[in-house]
Amino acid sequence: MHFENEVGIKIRNEWQKASLNLLYTYGFLFNGYENFFKRYGLTTQQYNAVRILQEQYPNPISTSGLRDKMLDKMSDTSRLVSRLNAKGFVDVKQNPHDKRLVNIILSEKGHRLMETIEPELNLLDSMMNGLTEEEAIMLSELLSKVRTSVKTACRRIRATTVAETN
Structure with a gap:
């Protein structure tokens, strides 16, 4: 099926077609990721944060440091960290050198979660098969x-x- 028929609009040029095609495809990928991570009680953004913290471990990271490494730079990182903390996946402590900052580190429960998820990640890769x-x-x-x-x-x-x- 042609893209124009699939989305039901007239395309101005090939650049618009490529741009809209990318956005349209992003929706499919995003929904696939969201459905996958929902099985673990996470959103895609939450998984991205936990993955970053796992790579950082044992070093803590600040909220702004975490945001800089996130795939979605527009996410509300403070709220995201609060939700992960409420689920027990991260530990949050005040930075001893700067009281305005917090140090975020992956908890033991977060490590166990990642050990559960990692063997299943090939299911996400299969979306691009x-x-x-x-x-x-x-x-x-x-x-x-x-x-x-x-x-x-x-x-x-x-x-x-x-x-x-x-």
């Missing part, structure tokens, strides 16, 4: 180019907006 390994590499390279293009465009848009308001 329609691609060969070479195609997956090519897609990753193309997406890197897209991110660079988006960042450049966003800087131009911000500059234009600032110039218009002055």
